Amino acid sequence: MDQLDLTVPLSKIDPWKVLIKNSNMKQIVFPSQMKPSVVKLNNVDVSDIYFKENNHLQDFRADNTSLTQVPTSVVSLHTLDILWLTHSPILTFSFDLLENSSLSLLYLVANRIESLTISPNVICCTKLEEIFLSGNQLKHLDFGIFSLMVSLKSIFVEDNQLNLVNAINISVHQNENRLTKMLEDKFCSWYRLYYNQVQNESFLIHSHSLNCTDFYATLISIHLARNNIDKIDFSTFSLMNNLNSIDLSNNMLSALMSSGDKVPLRLSELFVSNNNISRVFLKSLPSLKALYLHDNNIMQLNMSTLPHDLDYLNLINNPLDCEELPHMNRSVNLPTVGPYTEC
Numbered sequence: 001m002d003q004l005d006l007t008v009p010l011s012k013i014d015p016w017k018v019l020i021k022n023s024n025m026k027q028i029v030f031p032s033q034m035k036p037s038v039v040k041l042n043n044v045d046v047s048d049i050y051f052k053e054n055n056h057l058q059d060f061r062a063d064n065t066s067l068t069q070v071p072t073s074v075v076s077l078h079t080l081d082i083l084w085l086t087h088s089p090i091l092t093f094s095f096d097l098l099e100n101s102s103l104s105l106l107y108l109v110a111n112r113i114e115s116l117t118i119s120p121n122v123i124c125c126t127k128l129e130e131i132f133l134s135g136n137q138l139k140h141l142d143f144g145i146f147s148l149m150v151s152l153k154s155i156f157v158e159d160n161q162l163n164l165v166n167a168i169n170i171s172v173h174q175n176e177n178r179l180t181k182m183l184e185d186k187f188c189s190w191y192r193l194y195y196n197q198v199q200n201e202s203f204l205i206h207s208h209s210l211n212c213t214d215f216y217a218t219l220i221s222i223h224l225a226r227n228n229i230d231k232i233d234f235s236t237f238s239l240m241n242n243l244n245s246i247d248l249s250n251n252m253l254s255a256l257m258s259s260g261d262k263v264p265l266r267l268s269e270l271f272v273s274n275n276n277i278s279r280v281f282l283k284s285l286p287s288l289k290a291l292y293l294h295d296n297n298i299m300q301l302n303m304s305t306l307p308h309d310l311d312y313l314n315l316i317n318n319p320l321d322c323e324e325l326p327h328m329n330r331s332v333n334l335p336t337v338g339p340y341t342e343c
Contacts, residue, residue, distance in 0.1 A: 003027040010034040020044055030054065041065055055079055063087055070108075075101055086110045092117070095145060098124040104151075110135035118145045118169070121183060125149045134158040134223075143222075143236060144169020147215045148187055154221045158247075162227035167236045170215055188212040194241045194265045198286045216240040225249040225271070234285070235262040247271040249292075255279040256293075272296070273314070281305045293318065294342075300324065306339075315343040 004025040006018070014035045020028070021042040030039070032052035041049075041062040051057070051073040060074050061084035068089050075083060075097045084107040093108060095118040104127050113136040118124065129151050138160040146152055147170040190210060219240050230252040237243055243264045253275040261284065268289045270282075277296040282288060288307040294316040301320060306313070315322070322343035 001025060003029065005029040006034070007031040010036070030057075049074060051077060058082065060084065070097060072097060075103075078102055081105070083107065088112075091115075094118065095124045096122050098128070101125060102127050104129045105132075106130070107132045108136070109133070112137055114138065116141070116145055123148050123183070123186075125152065127151050130154045130156070132156045134160070136160050138162055139228075140164045141166075142169055143167040143240075146219070147239070148183070148213075149219075150213055150217045152216070153218050154223070155219070156223045158223050158225045158227070160227050162224065162229055165224065165229065165236060166233070167239070170239060186212060187215060189239050190214040190241055191239060191265070195261070198265050214241055216243070219243055221245040221247075223247045224251070227251050229253065232256070234258040234264065235260070237264040237267070238262040240264050241266060243267055245269040245271070248275070250274040253277050254297075257281045258284045260284060282307060291339075303327065310339040313339040313341045313343075315341060318343075 002025070004027070006029060010031050011033060016036055017038040017040065018036045019040050019042070021044065024045040026046060027048045027050065028046055030051045032054055034054065035056055037056050038059040039057060043064045044062070045066045047066050047068070049071040054077055056079065057077050058079055059082040060080060064087045066089065067085065068091065070085060070090065070093060074080065078100070080101065080103060082105045083103055086107070086109045088111050090108070090111040090113055092115045093113055095116070099122055101124065103125065106128060109132050113133065116138070128149055130153060134156050138157065139162060141157060141162055143165065144167045146155060188210065193210065216239060220242055221244060225247050228251065229248060232248060232253060237246065244266060246267060249271050253272060254277060256272060256277050257279065258281065263284050266287050267285055268287050270288060271292045273292050274295045277293065278298060280293070280298065280301060282291070283305055285307050288310055290312040291306070291310060292314045294314045296318050298315065298318040298320050303325065320343065325341065325343070327341070
């Protein structure tokens with residue numbers, strides 16, 4: 001059989017979950033009136049899945065399939081909350097598919113995705129909170145793709161082949177963003193508001209006066225561990241005003257440098273262990289509290305190159321003489337100021 005049509009069976013029974021596994025059905029057809037809220041495929045040699053209009057399905061999962069693209073009839077379901085596709089030969093994904101989607105979780109792990117796209121003027125994924133893209137074949141990631149996703153909290157892009165990350169879709173300079181006129185009244189950067197707050201300056205801009213949505217409005221964490229990134233420009237993240245954590249562990253970084261005021265203002269945790277970092281200058285990251293630098297190549301470190309309010313610094317497994325750090329040298333009568341340091 002090349003086609004499995006579940007129209008008749010699912011009109012006679014009302015399971016809450018449909019599980020299909022170890023099948024070679026090329027096409028699966030689901031009826032419009034079925035009641036299950038969960039559909040899961042496991043090890044199915046399927047190339048096409050068709051859903052008629054459905055008001056019940058909330059969770060669709062497919063592991064180890066022959067799908068080469070995300071089925072449009074699945075993402076168009078307006079009650080779908082979780083889309084989970086893994087270990088399938090999917091090469092590309094367009095967020096245009098999610099323009100009217102109600103998804104809160106997008107899980108596209110361990111596929112073969114090489115590129116992500118979104119068209120100009122497309123506002124998608126208004127309820128999407130987490131994106132998992134780990135274990136794919138991405139070499140370049142443009143964070144501008146995610147800039148208008150108003151509920152997005154976390155992005156996971158670990159175990160790819162990334163050597164370049166940037167934010168081309170949205171320029172890092174507030175007055176040079178590439179939004180069209182259609183979107184300019186809906187989105188803008190709140191950078192100046194947060195900058196004034198960090199600097200404890202009098203507020204020249206008040207949140208109630210900003211009749212627009214901040215770019216990356218709710219994004220708090222980015223996970224980029226185990227890639228091939230050899231250089232990072234912190235201005236890439238400068239419009240992410242609520243970004244709290246970046247994980248760049250197990251990459252190919254040799255230096256960690258931030259300069260100027262185009263930086264993520266609220267970044268408080270930075271994970272950069274297991275790189276080849278020998279030079280560090282992060283003075284311009286005003287909110288950084290924890291820096292994980294263990295397993296690198298740091299031979300000397302000037303504490304003045306680090307943020308003044310840093311609370312925790314991990315330097316374990318570096319060729320550094322810890323006694324050369326003033327706040328670690330107990331033989332001199334200096335106050336033990338500075339971060340709590342593991343060395």
